[in-house]
Amino acid sequence: MESFGLYLQLGLEHITDVNGYDHILFILALMASFNSSSLKQVLILVTAFTLGHSVTLALSTLDVVSIDADLIETLIPVTILIVCISNLFNLGQAKGSPSYMKAKRPIKRYYFEATIFGLIHGLGFSNYLKSLLGSEEQIWEPLLAFNLGLEIGQVIIVLICLLLNAIMLRFTMWHQRDWNLFLSGGAFVSALIILVN
Template identity: 30%
Template sequence: MISSFVSSTGRATGAARAVGAIAVSLAFLAISGVAQAHGVAESDQEFIEGTSGINLIPYMYLGAKHMVTGYDHLLFLAGVVFFLYRMKDVGIYVTLFAIGHSTTLLVGTIFDIRANAYIVDAIIGLSVAYKAFDNLDGFTTVFGWRPDPKKAVLVFGLFHGFGLATKLQDLTLSQEGLVPNLLAFNVGVELGQFMALAVILIAMNFWRLSPSFQRTALTANAALMSAGFILVGYQLTGYFTQGA
């Protein structure tokens, strides 16, 4: 993919500066408490806990809102489609992610399957770092092998869905209309994913037309990997200080 130009000193220096700037920014967000990957807004919590019965449209809205504001999802999706040029391939990978995400969101919430939220969110951060490392041909270069990318997207999709399930489990959900509401929420998540993905693909296609794409692709994926590891570190810090 892009390993042929990794040796360029000038480009590597520029990439290092960009990664450093992004890393500092993300670290500041984490320290200030903003970086809550799957947090549910207070107003949304009040709605969820204060209503009962079937509320399909509101739950669809909340699901879509979660996706388009969930930066961890968006970072992972951006990494997944980064080097996918055919819509058929985009559809396959996004479908696998949606299957994984939907399965654990519904099953985890309905059957109250629990896990430590910090650990789940740390794995979600790792998914971002993994995909960036994969885009940089890191597995082939360092280990001489590459994990099956389709299986990896499906597996990480399971963790992304479980991440939200752990947050919903902290709320008092009305059992009246629970299943229809969760299904509507999941439909909203997928609609939000579709909208976010459309924006990402449009931006990516314009970027790919730029003569600087191959040069800046290295910087972008290095920054993406840095962001993923910062998310991992932030969640593990929360685990050892608050959630262990």
């Protein structure tokens, strides 16, 4: 059980590590169209992302799937760019309304994107986890603990972001449309920088 706690902590630290901010950018981009009144939808969205990356994280760690690390490092910022572009198409929905979340994309499409792109991000997580699992005889417990740590970290990021969203919408002239533009635009530029470097 000590091993479980260790890998849980490692998963939590890995997702919240600012040096690995590409995964944080993806989560922020994914939830840019949502506000604090959509907490349940956002948590389901993040869990869909976790399910996606859990599958490929497990398959890669077990050496069932092997994909070039450089290709994955290229695809991760591409997933962020796609989500950001998709978000920017939703800007016209807001029309300045603070009660914005009647997006053009049905919520199921968000879940689908999160799951599919989660598969790619899972391959990115796997290189880190493989280096940690070198001495482990049984990998299922560390794998589960690491994924739970990632999920907890993602939920913390989401809650902080939704809190900031609520403060901005309540105490400033910003509307959800502005918030979407701010998060999506910032994530887009950051992902572009990652991609070209």
